[in-house]
Amino acid sequence: MEEIKIELLYKRLKTEILPEESRRLCEAAVSAAKRAYAPYSQFHVGAAVLLHNGTIVEGNNQENMAFPSGLCAERTALFYAQSQYPQLAVEAVAIAALSHGVQTTDPVYPCGACRQVMLESQKRAGKPVRVIMGGTQKIQIVEHIGDLLPLAFQEF
Ligand code: THU
Secondary structure, three states, rough: OOOOOOOOEEHHHHHHHHHHHHHHHHHHHHHHHHHOOOOOOOEEEEEEEEOOOEEEEEEEEEOOHHHHOOOOOOHHHHHHHHEEEEEEEEEEEEEEEEEEEEEEEOOOOOOOOHHHHHHHHHHHHHHOOEEEOOOOOOEEEOOOOOHHOOOOOOOO
């Protein structure tokens, strides 16, 4: 038997020192979060997807009275981006959230299903997709979705 340890690499930085392009993407995620439809959880999530030509597509969580019918912010944004611009590679995704109207101080991490969908976007892009998880105090960044979803599902 072999025991294998997986390492993941992420960057943690203070919000103030975020580079300009990433800052703009985080701001887009916050503004998207403000338009979320989340009457059941009151947790408003926003995602902003940066495409290869510089276009930013925003999305947010869309809840439904029949709970499983709702969709997370990341998948709303990515599916919209890919339905509108199928030829444009996804370069980065920023995520932010407001809890009861106030942006979280700590970064928000994407759920497992969204990680799986992001992995597919990365596969389509053919190069690493940066994920920026934003809070008001702290930001975390991974440069490759694999760092958020090791041992991901794949067909052989
Ligand atoms: N949510 C997202 O939008 N993204 C995630 O990655 C995890 C959770 C939403 C779903 C639901 O509307 C609310 O957050 C509370 O779970």
